[in-house]
Amino acid sequence: MIAYALIFATGCFTLGLLMNLYRLASGPRAADRILALDTMVINLIALVVLYGIWIGSQTFFEASMLIAMVGFVSTVAYCRFVLRGNIIE
Template identity: 75%
Template structure:
């Protein structure tokens, strides 16, 4: 039964990734694209955790933590670049 729930979750998060890619391609401004990129990072984290559950190993949970840290820093850097024109003052 757990395997069916994992397949369903993989499908939902995969569909969410496709919708976010559509938002990046068709976003009316850069703020929508930034939010879509941040949501893609969240979906990738969820997919890594689900894959770790499916495989039964903990290495993917550590990879999800690394993706979360890199995703946060990249979102902040991109927002600062959009607002100020540079990242480092």
């Protein structure tokens, strides 16, 4: 039963990644593209966690934590660049 639920959840998040890719490519404004990148990072964390459940290993939590931190910092840096034209003042 868990296997079917895993396949369903993985399919959902993969489909979500494709939708984010569409918005990343066609977003009319810079804010749309930043938002799409941020959502892609979040979906990627979910995929890594689901893969960890699939192979029954707990070694992927450090990886997903690192991805979360790098995604947050990169989103903030991109927004600062759009806001102020400069990342570290």
